[in-house]
Amino acid sequence: MSASLSFINTDTWASDQYDIVIYPGVGEKEISLNSLRSIFSMRQKTWPDGAKIRVFVLADDDELHQSVSKEILNVFPYQLRSMWDRLVFSGTGQAPIKVNSIDEMLVKVASTPGAIGYLWRAKINDTVNVLQIK
Numbered sequence: 343m344s345a346s347l348s349f350i351n352t353d354t355w356a357s358d359q360y361d362i363v364i365y366p367g368v369g370e371k372e373i374s375l376n377s378l379r380s381i382f383s384m385r386q387k388t389w390p391d392g393a394k395i396r397v398f399v400l401a402d403d404d405e406l407h408q409s410v411s412k413e414i415l416n417v418f419p420y421q422l423r424s425m426w427d428r429l430v431f432s433g434t435g436q437a438p439i440k441v442n443s444i445d446e447m448l449v450k451v452a453s454t455p456g457a458i459g460y461l462w463r464a465k466i467n468d469t470v471n472v473l474q475i476k
């Protein structure tokens with residue numbers, strides 16, 4: 343039996359399946375969509391309290407990375423990669439830190455001060471905080 347996702351509203355699907363997660367010591371509880379896009383495009387480098395933001399991402403071809411890129415950030419993964427490459431090659435910024443698995447994402451975000459990433463809801467536990475998008 344196979345289910346088709348073509349009839350599912352992507353906004354509902356997105357919010358029901360994964361969340362943006364942050365290091366528990368980050369004081370933020372919610373964030374604007376524009377700020378979130380600035381963080382993942384590596385333009386916003388600090389939290390409002392001045393702490394350095396550490397961005398963690400999965401590989402460009404990972405299903406969760408593709409979903410977050412398209413459904414929340416409203417860009418394709420290759421467009422994000424292009425932005426990051428420009429920053430790196432021009433010497434004006436850094437690319438996010440790539441992790442190799444969902445489990446590694448959880449560990450890194452939970453243990454890295456200032457960290458932000460994303461996880462499937464089923465993998466979220468009390469070692470990270472969920473960041474609400476307003």
